[in-house]
Structures are given as C-alpha cells and as structure tokens.
Amino acid sequence: MKNEPLIIERTFNASVERVWKAITSKDDMKQWYFDLAEFKPEVGFEFQFEAGTDEKKWLHECKVTEVMMERKLTYSWRYPGYDGISFVTFELFPEGEKTRLKLTHAGLETFPSDVPELKKENFEFGWNSLIGDSLKKYLEGTTPA
C-alpha cells in the first residue's frame, strides 16, 4: 500500500565529511539547495525558506529533530497554515572514497490534497526550473573529481 516514505539513494564521489558539509553548511546549501538565513545542525534549530512559483511562494517551515554528526540529519518539513507534517532525513554511509546518501521524506501523505498549489504547481513549474535548470546551468561545465 502506498504509504511508504519516499526514499532516494545516491552515491557521491566525495567523502562523508564533504557531503555532510554540503548538507549542513549555509554557504554550501545555498549552492544547491536553498538560500537560508541560517542553518545549524542542532536539534531544535528552526529555519524557514520560501519556494514555489513566481506568482506564489510557499513558506516552508523546518525544525531539526535529529543530528548524528556526519551520519544522520532529520528535520520536519511543513507548510505553515496547512495541515500535515513531513520529515526529511539525510543519512550518510561511507563507501570507500565515496559516500552513499539516503534521503527519506516521510509523511507526505499528511499534506492536504485540496490545495493545488501545494502539489503540482509547486513542483512542476516552480522548483523544477529553480533547481533543475538554473542551478544546473550555474554548476555545469565543471570537471568531476
């Protein structure tokens, strides 16, 4: 039955230390994720960011719930004013020189289905172009390690 969390695994050609920095350092996160005012990998740390389409930005509200240095990071992920709460977990596994990242996004089914902007528009038009195209273009043309 479809209520398993969303899980994506990816192996990066980088050390656990570097991947951890990329997912927890504000300056690094800005390069591939979101431009946060502040980020601290500490339980209880709260942060917000806006993402969405040009017409409508959605405020995302997150709170760090679990930190295991260079191993695991979990934060809640919700939309203030709307039902539902989800949790995003990054887990890092060293594999020789490389690092396997397991991303788990649980609780997506708790989000309301009657807010169209929270679904389709948000992802297909807004974020995709933001993260898929602009960032990729910005980062492209670099040689792998």
Added chain:
Amino acid sequence: MRRDVFQAIADPTRREIINIVARQSLNLNAVAGNFQISRPAISKHIKILTECGLIVIKQQGRERYCEANLKSLSEVSQWIEQYRTFWTKKLDALEDFLNKEAAASKKTVNKQTRTKSSKKLKRK
C-alpha cells in the same frame, strides 16, 4: 473534517484495513478479527475509509461487505512522485556542486584542507 485519501491513509490501522480488504472483500467482523482493538474502533475507521472513498460497503444478504476502492490511491502516488522529482533534481544539484567543489579544491588545495579541518571541530 477533511475527508480524502490522505486523511484515510494517515492512520496505520486504516492502512492495514485497506491492505486486508484489498486482498479480499470482508464483512466487518472478519475485518475486526484481524485487530486487537475493539470492533467499534474498527467500525469507526471503516466509516472514515468509506467517507474518504477508499472502501465501499456492499450489502450481500444479511452481511455488509467492505470492498477496497483503490482507484483513489493513485492520488497519493502522484503526490509522492512530485516530491520524488523535486528531490531527484536537488540531489542532481548536490552532485554537481560536490563535483564542482572537488574541481575547485584541486586549484586551492591548501584552503580546502584548512576548511575541512575546522569542520572536524564541530560539535555533535
């Protein structure tokens, strides 16, 4: 109160009920027989599931059978697919970033090493 497929599957007991009746249509007693919790509690869950459109109650003789209506679950996978797309793109971007960083660090090895060792001091 909100009544949709997300509400329906937000509860583990309801998810299990869907699992059970998806395999075969059962009457209420048979469904309740799979659980430790009380029959009225199961009955309430089934009521919610019918209101959410995931279960259809069919009268057969004196028995009322619960039948799964799984069509509405496609709504959920659509929802998850959107996040899958989102995270896939984000991880693509992360990969690009890490590669770019590695390439840049070749040029400024000393600076990179310094940054790394300072990060090691970070608290748990």
